[in-house]
Amino acid sequence: VPENEAERYAETNYMWQDAVEVTKTHQAHILVAVLPHGLTPIEAGKLYVKVVSACLRQPNAIGVYTSGTVFQPEFYIEVAEIMKDDEEALPVLDWIYLGLYRNDSGNNVYTYGMTTFGKDEMEILGSQQELSELQGFMFEIASYVIDSDVTLQDGETIGVSEEQKLPIVRSKGVSVEGMSLKIIY
Numbered sequence: 001v002p003e004n005e006a007e008r009y010a011e012t013n014y015m016w017q018d019a020v021e022v023t024k025t026h027q028a029h030i031l032v033a034v035l036p037h038g039l040t041p042i043e044a045g046k047l048y049v050k051v052v053s054a055c056l057r058q059p060n061a062i063g064v065y066t067s068g069t070v071f072q073p074e075f076y077i078e079v080a081e082i083m084k085d086d087e088e089a090l091p092v093l094d095w096i097y098l099g100l101y102r103n104d105s106g107n108n109v110y111t112y113g114m115t116t117f118g119k120d121e122m123e124i125l126g127s128q129q130e131l132s133e134l135q136g137f138m139f140e141i142a143s144y145v146i147d148s149d150v151t152l153q154d155g156e157t158i159g160v161s162e163e164q165k166l167p168i169v170r171s172k173g174v175s176v177e178g179m180s181l182k183i184i185y
Helices: 002-010 019-024 041-056 073-080 131-148
Strands: 064-066 069-071 097-103 106-112 121-127 166-172 179-183
Touching (some): 002 064, 106 131
Antiparallel strands (some): 064 069, 106 121
16 A cells, blocks of 8 residues: 555554554555445445455455554454344444544544445544543444434434433534534533
8 A cells, every 4th residue: 555554544443453563564455345336325335344354354364444444354354244143233343443542631532434324424522431431432323323324413412312412513523534523422
Protein backbone atom coordinates (compact mmCIF):
# COMPACT_ATOMS: atom_id res chain seq x y z
CA VAL A 1 0.00 0.00 0.00
CA PRO A 2 1.66 3.25 -1.13
CA GLU A 3 3.18 5.85 1.21
CA ASN A 4 2.93 3.62 4.31
CA GLU A 5 -0.79 4.31 4.50
CA ALA A 6 -1.65 0.87 5.88
CA GLU A 7 1.03 1.12 8.56
CA ARG A 8 -0.29 4.54 9.65
CA TYR A 9 -3.80 3.18 10.00
CA ALA A 10 -2.55 0.03 11.72
CA GLU A 11 -1.40 2.31 14.55
CA THR A 12 -5.06 2.98 15.40
CA ASN A 13 -5.88 -0.66 16.14
CA TYR A 14 -5.73 -0.86 19.93
CA MET A 15 -7.04 -4.47 19.77
CA TRP A 16 -3.98 -5.81 17.93
CA GLN A 17 -0.68 -5.11 19.66
CA ASP A 18 1.51 -6.15 16.72
CA ALA A 19 -0.58 -4.49 14.00
CA VAL A 20 2.11 -2.07 12.83
CA GLU A 21 4.96 -4.59 12.85
CA VAL A 22 2.91 -7.20 10.98
CA THR A 23 1.55 -4.65 8.50
CA LYS A 24 5.10 -3.51 7.68
CA THR A 25 5.81 -7.03 6.35
CA HIS A 26 3.21 -6.87 3.59
CA GLN A 27 4.57 -7.45 0.11
CA ALA A 28 1.41 -7.18 -1.97
CA HIS A 29 -2.24 -6.35 -1.60
CA ILE A 30 -5.55 -6.97 -3.30
CA LEU A 31 -8.49 -4.61 -3.53
CA VAL A 32 -11.96 -5.92 -2.76
CA ALA A 33 -15.09 -4.04 -3.76
CA VAL A 34 -18.72 -5.04 -3.98
CA LEU A 35 -20.83 -3.18 -6.51
CA PRO A 36 -24.35 -3.29 -5.12
CA HIS A 37 -26.34 -3.76 -8.38
CA GLY A 38 -29.67 -3.92 -6.60
CA LEU A 39 -28.37 -5.09 -3.23
CA THR A 40 -29.17 -3.10 -0.10
CA PRO A 41 -26.17 -1.63 1.72
CA ILE A 42 -26.49 -4.39 4.35
CA GLU A 43 -26.62 -7.15 1.71
CA ALA A 44 -23.61 -5.65 -0.10
CA GLY A 45 -21.80 -5.28 3.23
CA LYS A 46 -22.40 -8.92 4.15
CA LEU A 47 -21.12 -10.06 0.76
CA TYR A 48 -18.02 -7.88 1.21
CA VAL A 49 -17.31 -9.45 4.62
CA LYS A 50 -17.70 -12.96 3.18
CA VAL A 51 -15.29 -12.25 0.31
CA VAL A 52 -12.71 -10.59 2.57
CA SER A 53 -12.98 -13.44 5.10
CA ALA A 54 -12.30 -15.95 2.33
CA CYS A 55 -9.23 -13.95 1.30
CA LEU A 56 -8.01 -13.77 4.90
CA ARG A 57 -8.11 -17.57 5.16
CA GLN A 58 -5.28 -17.79 2.64
CA PRO A 59 -1.94 -18.80 4.21
CA ASN A 60 -0.07 -15.56 3.48
CA ALA A 61 -2.81 -13.09 4.42
CA ILE A 62 -1.59 -10.85 7.23
CA GLY A 63 -4.49 -8.41 7.68
CA VAL A 64 -7.22 -6.34 6.14
CA TYR A 65 -7.05 -2.57 5.80
CA THR A 66 -10.62 -1.31 5.97
CA SER A 67 -12.79 1.06 8.00
CA GLY A 68 -9.86 3.24 8.98
CA THR A 69 -7.66 0.56 10.51
CA VAL A 70 -5.92 -2.74 9.85
CA PHE A 71 -7.74 -5.72 11.35
CA GLN A 72 -6.08 -8.94 12.41
CA PRO A 73 -7.31 -11.82 10.20
CA GLU A 74 -8.50 -13.94 13.13
CA PHE A 75 -10.59 -11.08 14.54
CA TYR A 76 -12.19 -10.27 11.19
CA ILE A 77 -12.99 -13.92 10.46
CA GLU A 78 -14.41 -14.45 13.97
CA VAL A 79 -16.77 -11.50 13.55
CA ALA A 80 -17.82 -12.79 10.11
CA GLU A 81 -18.63 -16.21 11.58
CA ILE A 82 -21.70 -14.78 13.33
CA MET A 83 -23.44 -14.81 9.95
CA LYS A 84 -23.07 -18.60 9.71
CA ASP A 85 -25.10 -19.19 12.85
CA ASP A 86 -27.65 -16.46 12.24
CA GLU A 87 -28.43 -15.14 8.75
CA GLU A 88 -29.90 -11.97 10.28
CA ALA A 89 -26.77 -11.21 12.36
CA LEU A 90 -24.78 -8.20 11.27
CA PRO A 91 -20.96 -8.20 11.29
CA VAL A 92 -20.91 -4.61 12.56
CA LEU A 93 -17.36 -4.81 13.97
CA ASP A 94 -16.09 -5.75 10.50
CA TRP A 95 -17.91 -2.74 9.01
CA ILE A 96 -17.45 -0.07 11.65
CA TYR A 97 -14.22 0.68 13.46
CA LEU A 98 -14.71 2.07 16.95
CA GLY A 99 -11.79 4.36 17.70
CA LEU A 100 -10.98 5.04 21.34
CA TYR A 101 -8.64 7.57 22.90
CA ARG A 102 -8.06 9.72 25.95
CA ASN A 103 -7.12 13.38 26.05
CA ASP A 104 -7.22 16.24 28.55
CA SER A 105 -10.99 16.59 28.10
CA GLY A 106 -11.72 12.95 28.97
CA ASN A 107 -12.48 9.73 27.13
CA ASN A 108 -13.48 9.70 23.48
CA VAL A 109 -14.93 7.22 21.00
CA TYR A 110 -15.74 7.60 17.31
CA THR A 111 -17.06 5.49 14.46
CA TYR A 112 -15.37 5.03 11.12
CA GLY A 113 -17.43 3.38 8.39
CA MET A 114 -20.96 4.65 8.96
CA THR A 115 -20.81 6.71 5.75
CA THR A 116 -20.69 3.43 3.82
CA PHE A 117 -24.29 2.99 4.94
CA GLY A 118 -25.26 6.57 4.14
CA LYS A 119 -25.08 7.63 7.79
CA ASP A 120 -23.07 10.27 9.64
CA GLU A 121 -20.08 9.16 11.67
CA MET A 122 -20.66 9.48 15.42
CA GLU A 123 -18.46 10.74 18.23
CA ILE A 124 -18.55 10.96 21.99
CA LEU A 125 -16.03 13.55 23.16
CA GLY A 126 -14.67 14.44 26.58
CA SER A 127 -16.74 11.89 28.48
CA GLN A 128 -16.04 10.87 32.05
CA GLN A 129 -17.43 7.38 31.32
CA GLU A 130 -14.94 4.49 31.07
CA LEU A 131 -13.64 3.70 27.57
CA SER A 132 -15.13 0.21 27.74
CA GLU A 133 -18.55 1.71 28.56
CA LEU A 134 -18.25 4.15 25.66
CA GLN A 135 -17.16 1.40 23.28
CA GLY A 136 -20.12 -0.82 24.20
CA PHE A 137 -22.56 2.07 23.98
CA MET A 138 -21.28 3.19 20.57
CA PHE A 139 -21.41 -0.40 19.29
CA GLU A 140 -25.09 -0.63 20.36
CA ILE A 141 -25.96 2.69 18.72
CA ALA A 142 -24.08 1.92 15.47
CA SER A 143 -25.74 -1.51 15.28
CA TYR A 144 -29.17 0.04 15.84
CA VAL A 145 -28.65 2.77 13.24
CA ILE A 146 -27.50 0.29 10.57
CA ASP A 147 -29.95 -2.52 11.34
CA SER A 148 -32.99 -0.23 11.63
CA ASP A 149 -31.85 2.18 8.89
CA VAL A 150 -32.31 5.10 11.27
CA THR A 151 -31.05 8.58 10.43
CA LEU A 152 -30.22 10.43 13.62
CA GLN A 153 -30.80 14.18 13.54
CA ASP A 154 -29.29 17.23 15.21
CA GLY A 155 -31.30 18.09 18.33
CA GLU A 156 -32.67 14.59 18.92
CA THR A 157 -31.81 12.39 21.88
CA ILE A 158 -30.73 8.76 22.00
CA GLY A 159 -30.10 6.11 24.62
CA VAL A 160 -30.08 2.39 25.22
CA SER A 161 -33.02 2.56 27.63
CA GLU A 162 -36.27 4.51 27.92
CA GLU A 163 -34.74 6.63 30.68
CA GLN A 164 -31.48 7.48 28.93
CA LYS A 165 -31.86 10.57 26.74
CA LEU A 166 -28.49 11.76 25.49
CA PRO A 167 -28.49 14.88 23.26
CA ILE A 168 -27.21 14.69 19.68
CA VAL A 169 -25.43 17.61 18.03
CA ARG A 170 -24.40 17.56 14.37
CA SER A 171 -21.25 19.57 13.67
CA LYS A 172 -17.79 19.40 12.08
CA GLY A 173 -16.04 16.16 13.03
CA VAL A 174 -13.24 16.20 15.58
CA SER A 175 -11.89 12.65 15.19
CA VAL A 176 -13.36 12.08 11.72
CA GLU A 177 -13.52 14.03 8.48
CA GLY A 178 -16.64 15.94 7.52
CA MET A 179 -19.70 16.33 9.69
CA SER A 180 -20.42 13.99 12.59
CA LEU A 181 -23.05 13.43 15.22
CA LYS A 182 -21.77 14.22 18.71
CA ILE A 183 -23.54 12.26 21.42
CA ILE A 184 -23.22 14.08 24.73
CA TYR A 185 -22.47 11.35 27.26
